[in-house]
Each structure stands twice: as C-alpha cells, then as structure tokens.
Amino acid sequence: MEPYYYSKMNKQKQIVYHSLMQGLTSLADEIKIPYLEGNELYDVFFQLRLDHPEIFWASGFKYKHYIDSSNLIFIPEYLFDKNKIKEHQKAMKARVEKLSRPATNYSEWEKEKYVHDFICENVRYDKLKKSYSHEIIGPLGQGVGVCEGIAKAVKVLCDALGVWCIIAICGNNPEKGIKYRHTWNIVKINGKYYHLDATFDNTLGKEETFGSEIRYDYFNLSDKQIFRDHEPVLVSVPKCEDGEHFYYKEKKLSFTKKEDVYKRALQTAKKGKIFTMHWRGGYLTKEVLDELIDIIQKAGEEKQKKAKISLNWTQAVLRFTFAEEIVMAEITMEDANEGERIDCR
Structure with a gap:
C-alpha cells in the first residue's frame, strides 16, 4: 500500500520523495534531488x-541551488x-516490537485501544x-511528548500492528487564542475512518479528585464531532462520516434520556465510584447542562453525598463522583490539550 501523503503528490514530488527517503535512510550528508520551489520542498x-515517523532523526534541512541547474x-x-542515530534506531525498533507483540492477535478496534491506552498511561x-x-523517541523512549x-x-505502533493510520494536522487560529497547530491521527477500523486524538485524551482527567482514569472523549470521532474543538486540517484527509461508533456509544455510556443519567448517578453515589458519560440527547446547551447537573446532584443528595462533576463541554462528556465531606457541589470545566495551546511546530 502506498504511503498516504505520497499517494497525493504529483510525479515530480514523488521522485523527490523517493530520493529523500533513500538519502535520509542512509544518513547521507547531501542528497541530489530534482528542482522544487522552497515551499514545495x-x-x-x-x-x-x-x-514515515520512524525517520525520527531528520529534524530539518537546508538546500543549495546553482544557477541554470535542474537539481x-x-x-x-x-x-x-x-x-547516536544508529543506537536510537536499534532501540526504537526493539521498543516498537516489544510494545506491539502483546496485541498481535487483537481485533483492529482492540489494537487501536491498546495503542491509545499505552499513550495515556505512559506518556506525559x-x-x-x-x-x-x-x-517518536520522546513518547516511546523518554515517556514525554508533544502532540506531534x-x-x-x-x-508507528498502529503500523506495526497492521492498523491503517495516518497523521492529521490542523492550523492555528489566533482569533480563538490557538497559537500553534495541532496533530492527531485518523484510523480505519472495520473499513471506516475515524479521528483518534490520544493527546487530547491524555491531557484530560488529571485532577486529583478523579485520579488517573483513561479518557476516551476523542476515540473514534466523526468529522462533525472532532471539529467542534479542532481547527480544519491543513492537508486533505479521508472523510470520517461515521458518528455511531465512538467509544462511549460502543460501551453504552452515551445517554439520550435524563432518567437514565439519574439511574446511573444513583448507582455511582451508592457504590462510591467514578462515572464517565456522554450526552447525545440533543445539543448540550447551558439549560440542558443545568438540568443534568441538577439530576446528578439530586442523586447524590438521596445518598447524603455531594457531587463532584468534571465537564468536557465541547464533546458533551461529563464525569462525576460523590463525596461526603464537601459542603457544596464542585463543577470543573475541562480543557483538553491545555486549551489547544500546544506547540507542534
């Protein structure tokens, strides 16, 4: 299968792509390529x-052009x-093989979740x-990374597991306070395309109240869902039109009826657990949100407890638990990806 972005290039760019691939792989000091304008290059x-994110050692470039030369x-x-590059190459290859081995026989969806959960549990x-x-040496070698x-x-991990995956990238938007571009993935699961943003999920759910529970607010979203809080992509990507198989709906944690929210809140208050849910009973307006908060609080009061609620408003995800020691209900607004102000340049 042709690499995705390569397949979208014209013949001239594909020739340059091949030359760069060969030169970078062999760690060449200089690579002779057909002439392209600087922005095209x-x-x-x-x-x-x-x-090819496995080519982690190539961080930038310069170029020389001689007058009248076609190269x-x-x-x-x-x-x-x-x-040092060769040492890192060997280490990264072994690391990817080791990480992917336990999931070799999983289904596509299970492999995707395995990769997502690894990021959320092991990368800050x-x-x-x-x-x-x-x-890749940041997240896979040092346990740290930015969205890129x-x-x-x-x-890299999806590739190793045979799951179709590409990298998507959007621009900044200074008018919204979004200073830098952001990067995430698109996967193909059971023949359909979905957005997967492990960075956004990784930055959610870090409050002391709720511990370090893995979040799936950005797991298998459609275009309509992801672009509620992501800017348009800079380079064309496949359309993600299926909005019926995102994580919370698949796990029956997406509700359309307020009475169902009330029942689950009662169970949560009784058991002393943490509960994460998605609301899809229409737009999550302020009025609807106030009703849901009242329902959750009411469930807690029946068990003589007060609610602690965390909200990802753009994706209509609420997480709540109950405690006996607080006087008033606590409501926290969550902002995935630190307000989208992450530098992916």
Missing part, C-alpha cells in the same frame, strides 16, 4: 515524515550524530518542548 519533506542539493539536519506532555518530543510526537508514536 518543505511540503514533501514534512509529509514524508508524516508517512537541488538537499542538506539534512539531524538530531544526533550518526553513531512535555511542557519544555524538547526537540525529541516532536519525534504522540501522533507519530501512535502511527
């Missing part, structure tokens, strides 16, 4: 690394010296934004 280099001299910039967001956090590195790690 950047696009080919950038998209090659989206198709360019491409000069790669490497993250490490060549001996790198607020210092080290250079290697943009590559996390999306690349997801793709």
Whole structure:
C-alpha cells in the first residue's frame, strides 16, 4: 500500500520523495534531488515524515541551488550524530516490537485501544518542548511528548500492528487564542475512518479528585464531532462520516434520556465510584447542562453525598463522583490539550 501523503503528490514530488527517503535512510550528508520551489520542498519533506515517523532523526534541512541547474542539493539536519542515530534506531525498533507483540492477535478496534491506552498511561506532555518530543523517541523512549510526537508514536505502533493510520494536522487560529497547530491521527477500523486524538485524551482527567482514569472523549470521532474543538486540517484527509461508533456509544455510556443519567448517578453515589458519560440527547446547551447537573446532584443528595462533576463541554462528556465531606457541589470545566495551546511546530 502506498504511503498516504505520497499517494497525493504529483510525479515530480514523488521522485523527490523517493530520493529523500533513500538519502535520509542512509544518513547521507547531501542528497541530489530534482528542482522544487522552497515551499514545495518543505511540503514533501514534512509529509514524508508524516508517512514515515520512524525517520525520527531528520529534524530539518537546508538546500543549495546553482544557477541554470535542474537539481537541488538537499542538506539534512539531524538530531544526533550518526553513531547516536544508529543506537536510537536499534532501540526504537526493539521498543516498537516489544510494545506491539502483546496485541498481535487483537481485533483492529482492540489494537487501536491498546495503542491509545499505552499513550495515556505512559506518556506525559512535555511542557519544555524538547526537540525529541516532536519525534517518536520522546513518547516511546523518554515517556514525554508533544502532540506531534504522540501522533507519530501512535502511527508507528498502529503500523506495526497492521492498523491503517495516518497523521492529521490542523492550523492555528489566533482569533480563538490557538497559537500553534495541532496533530492527531485518523484510523480505519472495520473499513471506516475515524479521528483518534490520544493527546487530547491524555491531557484530560488529571485532577486529583478523579485520579488517573483513561479518557476516551476523542476515540473514534466523526468529522462533525472532532471539529467542534479542532481547527480544519491543513492537508486533505479521508472523510470520517461515521458518528455511531465512538467509544462511549460502543460501551453504552452515551445517554439520550435524563432518567437514565439519574439511574446511573444513583448507582455511582451508592457504590462510591467514578462515572464517565456522554450526552447525545440533543445539543448540550447551558439549560440542558443545568438540568443534568441538577439530576446528578439530586442523586447524590438521596445518598447524603455531594457531587463532584468534571465537564468536557465541547464533546458533551461529563464525569462525576460523590463525596461526603464537601459542603457544596464542585463543577470543573475541562480543557483538553491545555486549551489547544500546544506547540507542534
């Protein structure tokens, strides 16, 4: 199967893509390629690394062009010296093989969940934004990463497990306070395309009240769902039109009736557990949200407890638990991906 972004390129760019692939793989100091304009060359280099995140050592480039020449001299910039790159290559190959081995016989959906859960359990967001956090060696080698590195790690693991996966990237939006572009994945499960944003799920659910429960607010979303809080993609990707198989609906944790929310809240208050649910009984307006909060609080009062509620409003996901020691209900607004202000440059 052709790499996704490669398949969208014209013949000239594909020739350059092949030359760069060969040169970067062999750790060449210079690579002779057919002439492209600077912005086109950047696009080919950038998209090659989206198709092949296992090439983690190529961080940038310069180029030389001689007048009247039909070629360019491409000069790669490497993250490490060549001996160190080879050490990291060996370590990353062994790491990916080890991580993927337990899930070899899983279904496609189970493999996707396995990769997602690994990220959420083992990778933390790198607020210092080290250079290697943009590559797979951050999440897979150091346990840290930014969205670009996390999306690349997801793709490498999905590739190893035979799950169709690409990396999607959107632009910034200063008017909304979104300073940097964001990166996530699109997967194909049972023949249908879905958005998977392990970074957003990884940044949710870190409050002390609720512990470190894995979240699935961005697991197998449709275009309609994901673009509620993601900007449009910079490069064309497959349409994700199925909105019926996202995680919470598959697990029967998506509700359309308020009485069902009330019943589950009563059970949660009785058992002293934490409960995460999705609301799809129409738009989650402020009025509907107030009603749901009142229902959850009422369930707690019946058990002489007060509600602690966490809300991801854009994705209509509520998480709640109950406690005896607080005087008033606590309601926390969650903001996935630190308000989308993550630097993925």
